[in-house]
Amino acid sequence: MELEETIKQIKPLDHAAMESARARQDTLTKPRGSLGRLEELSIQLAGITANPLPSVERKTVIVMAADHGVTREGVSAYPAEVTPQMVSNFLRGGAAINVLARQANARVVVVDMGIAGEISRSRLKRDLLERRIGSGTANLAQGPAMTPEQAEESIQRGIEIAEAEIARGADILATGDMGIGNTTPAAAIACALMNQPPENIAGRGTGVDDEGLKRKIAVIARALDVNKPNGNDPLDVLTKVGGFEIGGLAGVILAAAANRKPVVVDGFISTAAAMIAVALASATRDYMIAAHVSQERGHKLMLEWLGLNPLLDMNMRLGEGTGAALAFHLIEASTRILREMATFDEAGVSEKSD
Amino acid sequence: MELEETIKQIKPLDHAAMESARARQDTLTKPRGSLGRLEELSIQLAGITANPLPSVERKTVIVMAADHGVTREGVSAYPAEVTPQMVSNFLRGGAAINVLARQANARVVVVDMGIAGEISRSRLKRDLLERRIGSGTANLAQGPAMTPEQAEESIQRGIEIAEAEIARGADILATGDMGIGNTTPAAAIACALMNQPPENIAGRGTGVDDEGLKRKIAVIARALDVNKPNGNDPLDVLTKVGGFEIGGLAGVILAAAANRKPVVVDGFISTAAAMIAVALASATRDYMIAAHVSQERGHKLMLEWLGLNPLLDMNMRLGEGTGAALAFHLIEASTRILREMATFDEAGVSEKSD
Numbered sequence: 202m203e204l205e206e207t208i209k210q211i212k213p214l215d216h217a218a219m220e221s222a223r224a225r226q227d228t229l230t231k232p233r234g235s236l237g238r239l240e241e242l243s244i245q246l247a248g249i250t251a252n253p254l255p256s257v258e259r260k261t262v263i264v265m266a267a268d269h270g271v272t273r274e275g276v277s278a279y280p281a282e283v284t285p286q287m288v289s290n291f292l293r294g295g296a297a298i299n300v301l302a303r304q305a306n307a308r309v310v311v312v313d314m315g316i317a318g319e320i321s322r323s324r325l326k327r328d329l330l331e332r333r334i335g336s337g338t339a340n341l342a343q344g345p346a347m348t349p350e351q352a353e354e355s356i357q358r359g360i361e362i363a364e365a366e367i368a369r370g371a372d373i374l375a376t377g378d379m380g381i382g383n384t385t386p387a388a389a390i391a392c393a394l395m396n397q398p399p400e401n402i403a404g405r406g407t408g409v410d411d412e413g414l415k416r417k418i419a420v421i422a423r424a425l426d427v428n429k430p431n432g433n434d435p436l437d438v439l440t441k442v443g444g445f446e447i448g449g450l451a452g453v454i455l456a457a458a459a460n461r462k463p464v465v466v467d468g469f470i471s472t473a474a475a476m477i478a479v480a481l482a483s484a485t486r487d488y489m490i491a492a493h494v495s496q497e498r499g500h501k502l503m504l505e506w507l508g509l510n511p512l513l514d515m516n517m518r519l520g521e522g523t524g525a526a527l528a529f530h531l532i533e534a535s536t537r538i539l540r541e542m543a544t545f546d547e548a549g550v551s552e553k554s555d
Numbered sequence: 556m557e558l559e560e561t562i563k564q565i566k567p568l569d570h571a572a573m574e575s576a577r578a579r580q581d582t583l584t585k586p587r588g589s590l591g592r593l594e595e596l597s598i599q600l601a602g603i604t605a606n607p608l609p610s611v612e613r614k615t616v617i618v619m620a621a622d623h624g625v626t627r628e629g630v631s632a633y634p635a636e637v638t639p640q641m642v643s644n645f646l647r648g649g650a651a652i653n654v655l656a657r658q659a660n661a662r663v664v665v666v667d668m669g670i671a672g673e674i675s676r677s678r679l680k681r682d683l684l685e686r687r688i689g690s691g692t693a694n695l696a697q698g699p700a701m702t703p704e705q706a707e708e709s710i711q712r713g714i715e716i717a718e719a720e721i722a723r724g725a726d727i728l729a730t731g732d733m734g735i736g737n738t739t740p741a742a743a744i745a746c747a748l749m750n751q752p753p754e755n756i757a758g759r760g761t762g763v764d765d766e767g768l769k770r771k772i773a774v775i776a777r778a779l780d781v782n783k784p785n786g787n788d789p790l791d792v793l794t795k796v797g798g799f800e801i802g803g804l805a806g807v808i809l810a811a812a813a814n815r816k817p818v819v820v821d822g823f824i825s826t827a828a829a830m831i832a833v834a835l836a837s838a839t840r841d842y843m844i845a846a847h848v849s850q851e852r853g854h855k856l857m858l859e860w861l862g863l864n865p866l867l868d869m870n871m872r873l874g875e876g877t878g879a880a881l882a883f884h885l886i887e888a889s890t891r892i893l894r895e896m897a898t899f900d901e902a903g904v905s906e907k908s909d
Contacts, residue, residue, distance in 0.1 A: 230644055231651055232632065232761040236877070237850060237870025278586065278907050286904040290584050295897025297585055304884070304891055321903070407586040408907065496591060514868070515885070516591025523590070530658070530884035531869070537658055543649025549675070550640040553632050553762065 202459065204353060204452075207360050208482045210459035214248030222247035222254075222539060229542040230550050238512070242490070242535035249463045249488050250372075254540055257373040257463065257533050260307035261366045262522040263453050264291060264298060264377035265359070265446035268317035268337030270346070271424070272382035276417045278408040281337075281381045285318040288379060292325040297519055298377055301526035305533075307375070309522075312362060314355060315445035332358040334445040341386060341424045345441045352440040352448055356477075359452020360459075367460050373532065374457045375465035375492070376450045376474065377522020381407075384497060387473035389421045389442035391503050393430040394476050398422075402499030404469070404518075435480035443477070450474035455481065458488035465525040465532065468495035468518065472503045479507060490532060493517060493524035556813065558707060558806075561714050562836045564813035568602030576601035576608075582898040586907065592866070596844070596889035603817045603842050604726075608894055611727040611817065611887050614661035615720045616876040617807050618645060618652060618731035619713070619800035622671035622691030624700070625778070626736035630771045632762040635691075635735045639672040642733060646679040651873055652731055655880035659887075661729070663876075666716060668709060669799035686712040688799040695740060695778045699795045706794040706802055710831075713806020714813075721814050727886065728811045729819035729846070730804045730828060731876020735761075738851060741827035743775045743796035745857050747784040748830050752776075756853030758823070758872075789834035797831070804828035809835065812842035819879040819886065822849035822872065826857045833861060844886060847871060847878035 202210065222244045227233050234240060246255040266288050272281045290296045291311045294303075302309045312330040313320070317337035320326055334355050338346040347355075363374060384406035391402045399421035405414055421442075428441035439448050451474040457464035458478075466475045466489050478485045491509035494501055496518040504511055512528045545552050556564065576598045581587050588594060600609040620642050626635045644650045645665045648657075656663045666684040667674070671691035674680055688709050692700040701709075717728060738760035745756045753775035759768055782795035793802050805828040811818035812832075820829045820843050832839045845863035848855055850872040858865055866882045899906050 229651075230641065230649060231873050235761070235871065235873040236651060237872070239869060239871070280905055283905050286902065287584065290897055290902040290904060293897070293902070295584060295895075295902050297583075297590060297892060297896055300891050300895040301888055303895075304888055407589070512869075513885075515593060515866075517589065517593070518591070519585050519589040527885060527888055531867075531881060534655055534658055534881055537654050538651060541649075541654040541657075542651055543644055543647070548640065548644040548647070548649050550644060551634055551637050 202360060204356055204360065207455050207459045211482045211484045213484060214487050215251035218251050218253045219244050219248040225539060228544040230545055230548045236538060239535040239538055242532055243539040246463055246536060250461055255536050257536050259370050259372045260305060260529050261310060261371040262298060262302050262307050262375040262377050262526060263310045263312065263362060264379060264522055265312045265314045265449040266379040267315040267445035269380055269382035269386060269444055270338050270340035271342055271385050271420060273340055274342050274420045276385045276420055277382045277406060279381050282318050284379060284381045285316050285320050288316060289321050289325055292328050296521060297523050298521035298526060301523055305526050305529040307526060307529060310366060312449065314449045330362065338444055341389065341442045342420045343427065345428055346386060346443055347440055349436060349440045352436050352443060355445045355448025356452035359449035360456040363453040363456035367462055373463045374453060375522050375525035376453055376467050376471040377525065378446050378450065378470040378520045380444060380446050383444050383470050385417060385421060386442055386444040386447060387470045388499060389424050390438055390473040391476060391499055392421060392425060393432045393438045393442060394480055395506050396432055401502065404498030435477045439477055447474045451477040454478040455485060458485040463490055464488055465490045465492050465528050467492050467522045467525040468520055469497040469500050470520055472500060475507060476503060492528035556714060558710055558714065561809050561813045565836045565838045567838060568841050569605035572605050572607045573598050573602040576893060579893060583896040584899055584902045584904050590892060593889040593892055596886055597893040600817055600890060604815055609890050611890050613724050613726045614659060614883050615664060615725040616652060616656050616661050616729040616731050616880060617664045617666065617716060618733060618876055619666045619668045619803040620733040621669040621799035623734055623736035623740060623798055624692050624694035625696055625739050625774060627694055628696050628774045630739045630774055631736045631760060633735050636672050638733060638735045639670050639674050642670060643675050643679055646682050650875060651877050652875035652880060655877055659880050659883040661880060661883060664720060666803065668803045684716065692798055695743065695796045696774045697781065699782055700740060700797055701794055703790060703794045706790050706797060709799045709802025710806035713803035714810040717807040717810035721816055727817045728807060729876050729879035730807055730821050730825040731879065732800050732804065732824040732874045734798060734800050737798050737824050739771060739775060740796055740798040740801060741824045742853060743778050744792055744827040745830060745853055746775060746779060747786045747792045747796060748834055749860050750786055755856065758852030789831045793831055801828045805831040808832040809839060812839040817844055818842055819844045819846050819882050821846050821876045821879040822874055823851040823854050824874055826854060829861060830857060846882035
């Protein structure tokens, strides 16, 4: 679907399915509400899928990678060559996201949205989806990161990839990212949309020191000053201070919502993408599950802006979709509870005496 | 092993294995420390098992059930007959713990530590371990819940059951409970060991109303006043205000530590048992992983007293080991990261530029 049509397709949750799931929860052999967030999750999933007994058996993590011109400003602890190196690692199955996705029985889809360097081993490239918008973004500290056409195209590619995964049978999607330097555009997006100063949002990313963090905050301040992104226009924000993988992930999230599939939003980068998606279509929020609160400075504020309550708090800050892969277990637990637990009647258990 | 011998066998964590696990974490293809608590867990597990590459593949939840004379005081929202009914539900596989243990590929062991009523279907009883210390405890609001001999015997039965599971191949144990009324003895134990007033600890359990909660607090205050448990003598506390399943779970925890196996402590009841175990042998603490913080009022204080930082906060308050079964996924993730991720060398990824 085209972006405009996708946005139009995003409807409210199905309240009848939610009521039905809630009613079933209250017949299961446990005190009402005693499974807390597991119960709430199952009800949200019923609303998302319009199915009173939702399933999240078939899981896909979409990991989008791209490079960032702003790395020339010295905002990252790692050199830009690490982006293609880590993508090769994803394709060989050796990265954290591969390990955690295997455990969760989830498929990993790796997308090149605009890596600058070369992916080393050509035989691995068969498994890489090439949807390159460019060879890395321009340096957002000096001008727009991309053109408005590239911004829209990045979202469009994300929509197409998500739709292909849903057509393949995915019950639930999750977002992941790889891109050296990408906490800088993610923070800049959050600053622009929330009207927050960079020092409230920017963090250490992969691990810059005090001086590096200062430099990063100054770079974001300069980017906002040079580009003047319009916080009421998410496409303008993505164009001026975004990244190709962030646009792609916003597209994945919008397509999930338009197709009534839950989407698990990972950490800092994915949440910036989620903010773009919600700014484009506010109902998208209800289709999201926030996996975890990351250690990265502004993440908590960003989740609050979205109105999302993260499932996990594990002091993680890796990205790749690792938090989302962990959250899959909890989300699946919620659906299994709804499907597999005995009711008071079935089990012959006495109900509460009131 | 006898209790005294078990306590003697509890040794400090293996620091060499921990250093080795920590060093390996730092070679894996991710910024150092970026997997936060997953990294810490893997290091703790290495120390527990004295194995730099620990495994938690074979998982067992030990669910101990018993009844409580104090239910006669009207401290629970459910009638006491629910204890045997729910135990039948466990044996048929219809309860929340069955669902969540299946998902985690964990074995469930159900133990009758002293249920007052009858388990309905005799064919189910083949799968029930009968280690009955009595037919429910005495009413702790009027005198000691059990004799000192029963208290010690309950711990001893727990040790034996845990040792049998370890002999059978369990890599990791988790604790679960069932017993209508058991948040009252659990809260009383916590009050006695922490020297806290009941209103700081007692909560709504399975769902008593305001009046019920007031009554429960008064009952605990009376129990502490009538029995005067000695907070420096955990066996005296268990005797006077405990429960058979709580003693049993304390034994499970002690035996796990003595045999260098990790033990996942579930919610409010299990944490009271963990407090008894730590009061008997303080090194036991290092062998514990707190699954979650429950909604039950005093649980956070109890975890702080133990020095444990719970993995999950899902607003749950069911018991049965349900929080522990969810935590298994996160704990297993930590070991898989350590075993399966590629190192920087293997993956040809550049390290941090500093």
